[in-house]
Amino acid sequence: MKRVSETLDNLGRSVLSGVEQMGGILILLISTLGWMFRPPLKLRAIIKQMEFVGVKSTFVVVLTGTFTGMVLALQSYHGFRLFSAEGLVGSTVALSMTRELGPVLTGLMVTARAGSAMAAELGTMRVTEQIDALYVMAANPIKYLVVPRIVASVFVVPLLTAISDFLGILGGYFVGVVLLDINKGIFVDNIYKYVELEDIYNGLIKAAFFGLLLSLIGCYKGFNTRGGAEGVGMATTEAVVIASVSILVADYFLTAIMF
Amino acid sequence: MNSISTEAKVGLFILVGLVILGYMSFKVGQTGFGMRKGYPISVSFDNVAGLKKDASVQMAGVEIGRVEEIRLQDGKALVSMKISPGVNLERDVVAAIKTHGILGDKYIEIIPGTKGEAYLKSGEQIARAERQADFDKLLNELTYVMTDIRKVTTSLGNTLGGEEGEANLRKIVTNVRDLSDHLNQAVVRNDEKFAEMISNLRNASVEMEKTFASLSDITGGINRGEGTVGKLVKNPDIADRLNKTLASLQSISDKINEGKGTIGKLVNDEETVKNLNESLGGINRYVTKAEQFRTFVNYHGEYLFDKSNFKSYLDLKIQPKEDRFYLLGVVYDPRGRRTDKEITTGGVTTTQTEYDKGGLLFDAQLGKRWKDLALRGGLLESTGGVGVDYYMFNDKFKFSFEAFDFGSDRNPHLKAWADYQLFKHVYLSAGWDDFISRHGNASLFGGFSIRFEDDDLKYLMTTTPIPK
Numbered sequence: 167m168k169r170v171s172e173t174l175d176n177l178g179r180s181v182l183s184g185v186e187q188m189g190g191i192l193i194l195l196i197s198t199l200g201w202m203f204r205p206p207l208k209l210r211a212i213i214k215q216m217e218f219v220g221v222k223s224t225f226v227v228v229l230t231g232t233f234t235g236m237v238l239a240l241q242s243y244h245g246f247r248l249f250s251a252e253g254l255v256g257s258t259v260a261l262s263m264t265r266e267l268g269p270v271l272t273g274l275m276v277t278a279r280a281g282s283a284m285a286a287e288l289g290t291m292r293v294t295e296q297i298d299a300l301y302v303m304a305a306n307p308i309k310y311l312v313v314p315r316i317v318a319s320v321f322v323v324p325l326l327t328a329i330s331d332f333l334g335i336l337g338g339y340f341v342g343v344v345l346l347d348i349n350k351g352i353f354v355d356n357i358y359k360y361v362e363l364e365d366i367y368n369g370l371i372k373a374a375f376f377g378l379l380l381s382l383i384g385c386y387k388g389f390n391t392r393g394g395a396e397g398v399g400m401a402t403t404e405a406v407v408i409a410s411v412s413i414l415v416a417d418y419f420l421t422a423i424m425f
Numbered sequence: 426m427n428s429i430s431t432e433a434k435v436g437l438f439i440l441v442g443l444v445i446l447g448y449m450s451f452k453v454g455q456t457g458f459g460m461r462k463g464y465p466i467s468v469s470f471d472n473v474a475g476l477k478k479d480a481s482v483q484m485a486g487v488e489i490g491r492v493e494e495i496r497l498q499d500g501k502a503l504v505s506m507k508i509s510p511g512v513n514l515e516r517d518v519v520a521a522i523k524t525h526g527i528l529g530d531k532y533i534e535i536i537p538g539t540k541g542e543a544y545l546k547s548g549e550q551i552a553r554a555e556r557q558a559d560f561d562k563l564l565n566e567l568t569y570v571m572t573d574i575r576k577v578t579t580s581l582g583n584t585l586g587g588e589e590g591e592a593n594l595r596k597i598v599t600n601v602r603d604l605s606d607h608l609n610q611a612v613v614r615n616d617e618k619f620a621e622m623i624s625n626l627r628n629a630s631v632e633m634e635k636t637f638a639s640l641s642d643i644t645g646g647i648n649r650g651e652g653t654v655g656k657l658v659k660n661p662d663i664a665d666r667l668n669k670t671l672a673s674l675q676s677i678s679d680k681i682n683e684g685k686g687t688i689g690k691l692v693n694d695e696e697t698v699k700n701l702n703e704s705l706g707g708i709n710r711y712v713t714k715a716e717q718f719r720t721f722v723n724y725h726g727e728y729l730f731d732k733s734n735f736k737s738y739l740d741l742k743i744q745p746k747e748d749r750f751y752l753l754g755v756v757y758d759p760r761g762r763r764t765d766k767e768i769t770t771g772g773v774t775t776t777q778t779e780y781d782k783g784g785l786l787f788d789a790q791l792g793k794r795w796k797d798l799a800l801r802g803g804l805l806e807s808t809g810g811v812g813v814d815y816y817m818f819n820d821k822f823k824f825s826f827e828a829f830d831f832g833s834d835r836n837p838h839l840k841a842w843a844d845y846q847l848f849k850h851v852y853l854s855a856g857w858d859d860f861i862s863r864h865g866n867a868s869l870f871g872g873f874s875i876r877f878e879d880d881d882l883k884y885l886m887t888t889t890p891i892p893k
Contacts, residue, residue, distance in 0.1 A: 213431055213432055213435050214431055216435040216438070216439075217431045217434050217435050217438075220435065220438050220439075220442075221434045221435060221437075221438045224438065264449075321439075322438075324442075325438065325439060325442030325443070325446070326442070328442050328443075328445045328446040328449070329441065329442055329445055331445075331449065332445040332448070332449055357453075358452065358453060361453045362453065363450055363453055365453075366446070366449055366450060366453060367450075370446070
């Protein structure tokens with residue numbers, strides 16, 4: 167009997183905390199939107215975050231994009247060869263990259279690199295009561311800490327995605343045309359034929375959403391960190407896990423809505 | 426690296442990102458953006474299954490536009506297209522839905538119209554749309570066809586099957602059998618006539634035998650010393666005289682041998698030998714002529730379709746030289762020999778025509794041949810007439826024309842036919858008899874001939890005196 171009530175207790179508590187977190191994230195989003203357009207705009211802080219989230223993630227994103235495109239070309243080549251449609255490798259790589267893999271992989275990489283850093287940074291500031299000090303100085307921590315990060319992420323992740331898309335297609339072209347000897351003209355022509363402008367832009371819209379999600383979750387987790395260095399580590403881990411999962415889940419719904 | 430500021434790094438990053446994005450958009454959207462311009466043209470199809478919005482519109486495989494919209498109008502699919510501004514479509518172009526690629530993408534192919542036609546203006550409709558090869562439809566049509574075929578076979582089954590059909594079939598078979606019987610009879614009947622002729626020939630030979638028998642009687646009489654010749658042979662007196670004659674003949678020949686007297690000189694003279702040689706040469710030529718001499722026996726029968734008559738000819742062709750021949754023959758015509766009688770009663774002369782049925786008609790002609798052309802004339806069917814033969818393909822094929830029975834009151838009897846050598850001695854012939862007759866005698870005919878060279882007859886002839 168005691169065990170049953172304990173189980174129910176745990177279940178209820180986890181659901182409540184889940185709902186509380188979602189509510190907290192939403193409140194953070196709303197207050198961010200509220201503070202975002204309130205001057206001063208703090209462009210310097212935004213640019214600094216852009217450098218951290220975008221420029222410093224470029225190398226990782228370039229690597230993942232290129233190799234994803236290459237492996238896609240290699241895999242789809244073996245599939246298409248079964249019915250002599252090797253020419254479709256190009257369009258397959260391009261469509262996969264622009265619609266799905268570009269945004270999602272970029273989102274995940276940025277989460278791992280920047281989202282975790284946000285949670286750790288803000289968490290440490292919380293634990294060391296720097297955020298409380300900001301309150302004391304009548305400076306809104308959301309305005310100073312959260313808004314630049316979120317704005318930078320929403321702008322920068324789509325740009326990273328564009329780079330990832332392009333390099334992924336380039337990697338696919340390299341594998342397909344140079345290594346696997348698919349006819350160059352057919353490869354490129356099929357890309358132009360089957361890839362629409364919509365595919366690219368919808369992928370970028372997704373990427374913007376992912377940027378919003380990962381920065382929001384990272385900031386929330388860091389902002390609500392409790393209890394010392396251990397809490398900072400926990401917050402970082404949770405931020406990465408929750409952001410990654412929500413990127414994948416949101417990807418499904420965004421795809422269902424947009425395509 | 427410290428010289429590069431954060432702002433510069435971010436600026437470069439954004440620039441690179443935007444350039445890549447712009448490049449991709451431009452490359453991918455090139456056709457899409459380009460096609461936004463252009464003028465609208467529509468076309469109505471029975472079925473556009475598989476055709477999508479934005480599908481390519483091509484002419485000769487070159488994209489000239491895109492499908493803008495597909496909607497239903499009066500049970501048909503109205504497809505609106507945007508055609509590139511630089512492309513002019515003639516008024517009589519044809520639109521067709523085609524498939525290409527492994528994914529079976531549908532596109533609209535515009536088949537160019539006639540040069541010089543007026544161009545379609547913006548917003549107008551293409552008049553002709555080719556129907557799409559619809560597999561289901563094809564199967565449906567095939568089903569209809571099969572149903573029709575089954576109807577035919579069913580009705581055939583009804584006609585031929587069942588008791589009535591069987592009776593009909595039996596009737597047909599009976600008719601065929603009757604027909605062949607009749608044919609057989611016709612052949613048999615003519616066989617009899619032929620047999621008759623042969624028996625006549627046999628009678629003739631019997632007569633000849635009788636002649637020979639009486640000749641033999643005569644020689645017998647001579648042998649027995651009967652009559653003048655007999656006495657001459659049998660009388661011993663005469664024999665004695667003959668002996669003496671022979672003795673004196675002996676002495677004469679001796680004298681001749683010795684070159685005595687006129688004859689002796691003659692015999693022993695060189696000139697005599699020369700003369701004799703010439704004479705022998707003459708005899709030789711005579712014999713050669715006999716070798717050239719050829720005779721042919723020809724039986725020819727023809728069936729006159731319009732008269733239902735069977736006419737028979739039996740000819741003997743004597744050919745003393747390669748280019749000259751004589752034809753002797755008899756003709757049996759069931760219509761008979763026609764004789765015209767003029768009867769004068771009370772100053773009015775009427776002509777009465779009579780037919781002597783079963784009467785034989787006679788042919789006696791002489792002819793000459795130049796290469797492939799032969800002319801002949803004389804008696805044809807017991808009247809005066811002429812004929813022309815033209816030979817082709819080494820005499821395997823012969824075209825003949827005859828005109829005879831000339832009279833002031835009627836058209837001459839004309840006959841044209843062709844012979845074809847089927848086997849060595851058998852010829853097939855077909856032609857048109859009496860084709861300008863005023864009495865409705867014209868008739869097509871078909872027949873056959875049996876023709877062979879007879880050596881026995883030839884030798885019989887050569888032992889008789891030969892003309893010239």
